[in-house]
Amino acid sequence: MQINSNRRLTWRFSFNFARARAIGAMLILFAISQAAQADEIAVWNFNDSNLNVDHGSGTLTSNIIASNILFAAGTTNNARQGDVAGQALSLQGGTGTANNGRNITFNLSTLGFSSIVVSFATQGTSTGFISNQFQYTLDGITFIDFGAPYTPASAFGSVPLTFSLTGIAGLNDNANAAFRIVFNGATSSTGTNRIDNFVVEGSPSGIPEPASAVLLLSGLSGLYGLRKRKKNRDLKS
Numbered sequence: 001m002q003i004n005s006n007r008r009l010t011w012r013f014s015f016n017f018a019r020a021r022a023i024g025a026m027l028i029l030f031a032i033s034q035a036a037q038a039d040e041i042a043v044w045n046f047n048d049s050n051l052n053v054d055h056g057s058g059t060l061t062s063n064i065i066a067s068n069i070l071f072a073a074g075t076t077n078n079a080r081q082g083d084v085a086g087q088a089l090s091l092q093g094g095t096g097t098a099n100n101g102r103n104i105t106f107n108l109s110t111l112g113f114s115s116i117v118v119s120f121a122t123q124g125t126s127t128g129f130i131s132n133q134f135q136y137t138l139d140g141i142t143f144i145d146f147g148a149p150y151t152p153a154s155a156f157g158s159v160p161l162t163f164s165l166t167g168i169a170g171l172n173d174n175a176n177a178a179f180r181i182v183f184n185g186a187t188s189s190t191g192t193n194r195i196d197n198f199v200v201e202g203s204p205s206g207i208p209e210p211a212s213a214v215l216l217l218s219g220l221s222g223l224y225g226l227r228k229r230k231k232n233r234d235l236k237s
């Protein structure tokens with residue numbers, strides 16, 4: 001009777017370990033596939049010459065003088081989902097360069113996402129804004145500088161400006177996230193900056209990183225070891 005019971009125990013432990021190992025392996029594969037994938041949360045391609053978001057959800061607002069918010073030829077640099085170059089946002093310095101210090105602000109929820117990355121294509125004329133500060137907010141109110149001020153290249157080129165905010169944990173799963181560009185340094189009313197293919201992306205949150213999955217698997221193995229040792233003790237007693 002004791003022998004039958006032990007065999008049953010052994011079979012159950014073996015089965016549980018095999019199952020745990022299979023689950024662990026699946027978690028690792030899933031985590032790796034998720035880690036390699038960044039989903040677009042919101043994309044503005046400006047091809048319809050307005051400030052409305054073009055993929056995903058979000059709002060774009062600006063305190064730049066309305067008559068200085070224009071649209072001009074865009075680019076495929078950083079284009080997503082097959083978007084054509086179409087139009088780009090084109091912002092002018094304004095009369096008396098009144099728009100120096102003004103901004104465009106992208107509001108969106110990152111709920112369900114972590115490891116947030118923002119990227120966009122930009123170009124500027126020599127008398128346009130040449131000292132632009134990228135910012136983010138965690139509460140939708142207080143904006144925090146991220147990185148040094150940037151100067152747009154004279155042509156869009158093929159490489160977007162990328163701001164990796166993966167280290168800002170507060171931006172993960174945040175319904176009040178927003179990103180802002182504050183423009184400065186324009187020296188003429190008609191100097192411009194163009195912005196195209198503004199993309200906010202992140203990884204689906206709640207997914208274990210590969211390292212976590214390995215830890216989970218080793219944890220399951222450890223649990224198996226503990227139970228096996230307990231079984232051996234039980235058999236001896």
Ligand SMILES: [Ca+2]
Pocket residue numbers: 045046047074075084085086087088196197
């Ligand atoms: Ca475009």
Ligand SMILES: [Ca+2]
Pocket residue numbers: 044045046047048049050051052053054
């Ligand atoms: Ca649009």
